[in-house]
Amino acid sequence: MKKIIELKNVYKDYQQAGTLQTVLHDITLDILVGEFVAIVGPSGNGKSTLLNLLTGIDHPTRGEVIVDGVRLQKMSGEKLTSWRGGHVGIVFQFFQLLPALTLLQNVILPMDFHAALPKRQRKQRAMQLLERVGLAEEAERLPSQVSGGQQQRAAIARALANDPALIVADEPTGNLDAATAASVFELFAHLRDQGKTLVMVTHNEALAEAATRKLEIRSGRIHADDSRLSAH
Numbered sequence: 024m025k026k027i028i029e030l031k032n033v034y035k036d037y038q039q040a041g042t043l044q045t046v047l048h049d050i051t052l053d054i055l056v057g058e059f060v061a062i063v064g065p066s067g068n069g070k071s072t073l074l075n076l077l078t079g080i081d082h083p084t085r086g087e088v089i090v091d092g093v094r095l096q097k098m099s100g101e102k103l104t105s106w107r108g109g110h111v112g113i114v115f116q117f118f119q120l121l122p123a124l125t126l127l128q129n130v131i132l133p134m135d136f137h138a139a140l141p142k143r144q145r146k147q148r149a150m151q152l153l154e155r156v157g158l159a160e161e162a163e164r165l166p167s168q169v170s171g172g173q174q175q176r177a178a179i180a181r182a183l184a185n186d187p188a189l190i191v192a193d194e195p196t197g198n199l200d201a202a203t204a205a206s207v208f209e210l211f212a213h214l215r216d217q218g219k220t221l222v223m224v225t226h227n228e229a230l231a232e233a234a235t236r237k238l239e240i241r242s243g244r245i246h247a248d249d250s251r252l253s254a255h
């Protein structure tokens with residue numbers, strides 16, 4: 024299978040209170056197309072930092088991050104933003120929908136930035152995505168007018184806007200109750216079945232169970248990497 028992510032001897036240092044702290048130590052990791060990787064581990068141990076390197080939100084201090092054949096450190100500014108828009112869908116714990124835009128407008132926005140689809144087709148695609156996540160009726164509502172679970176489902180629709188091969192999610196159910204979280208997992212499981220690559224930080228046991236690979240990060244190192252899990 025083709026590699027979609029390659030990390031080679033990656034280190035990340037942060038300046039904290041005047042001292043340099045190494046948050047990621049020598050991470051070497053390949054993720055293949057179609058894997059569903061659950062990243063687990065205690066809080067403050069580098070999980071979000073690792074995800075931010077995969078999306079190019081942040082760059083490593085040393086080492087290489089290659090996503091879909093592209094060395095992310097080579098890119099910055101608009102070029103990186105544009106690349107990310109077409110290649111990676113990102114889902115956050117606190118949804119991060121734009122509050123002044125309707126759910127529909129939130130889903131259209133990444134298509135406007137990326138501009139791969141003609142303008143007249145964007146609304147139709149956004150509606151299809153909202154239907155897919157069960158939000159056709161709520162399309163014209165603002166984020167504040169729907170529940171947390173609905174906001175997260177809209178955020179997933181937004182992450183899919185440009186049909187990225189890779190979806191990265193940082194504790195996507197961390198702010199949802201168990202029943203709502205379950206409906207969000209179903210969406211992720213469905214994406215996995217469609218051959219998307221998913222990399223997700225989660226504390227949720229059920230979501231980690233749905234993954235085909237479990238990566239445990241402790242003190243900025245890969246503590247365990249169990250890819251013997253079979254796809255469901």
Ligand code: ADP
Nearest residue numbers: 037038039046065066067068069070071072073
């Ligand atoms: P996790 O997601 O596992 O909870 P993080 O990756 O968010 O952990 O954080 C790992 C460590 O890096 C923590 O000590 C955190 O304070 C530090 N850290 C994260 N981001 C920054 C930053 N932008 N500047 C300085 N320190 C940071």
Ligand code: MG
Nearest residue numbers: 070071072193
């Ligand atoms: Mg985190």
